[in-house]
Amino acid sequence: MDFKNDLEALQTAILETEQRIKKLEKHKESVTKELEESRSDSLVETLRRLERNLDDLHYKLEFLISERDSKNKDMT
Template sequence: MGFENDLEALQIIILEAEQRIKKLEKHKESVTKELEESNSDALTETLRRLERNLGDLHKKLAFLISERDSKNPKK
């Protein structure tokens, strides 16, 4: 990854990942509410994909944070 030694770029990527997570969580809430009102296979599939993507993003965010912290030890 090209950001390995650039803390500023790493922080930007972390912020982007956090924003993406918030956006997906909001979409998940909307889909969950719609699914409660009508049992749709398309909505079920959308919810499944949202949950998978959120899981992947949380793993990515944890990795990015650990990379940042390893490059910038607390003093």
């Protein structure tokens, strides 16, 4: 089994997930600001979905990091 390719794939997935989290957090800030000005049901729903997606991405990121770290330990 080629652990180097696994580590590279995990690192790529980690970087992509971190970028996605940053993008969603920026969008969440924007929606939160809009929500302060207008109590729109669609904005409330958007914010709820953003928070759920961010939670999922944070969980995914933790998993990817733990997988990477365990593979690093296996190689030593």
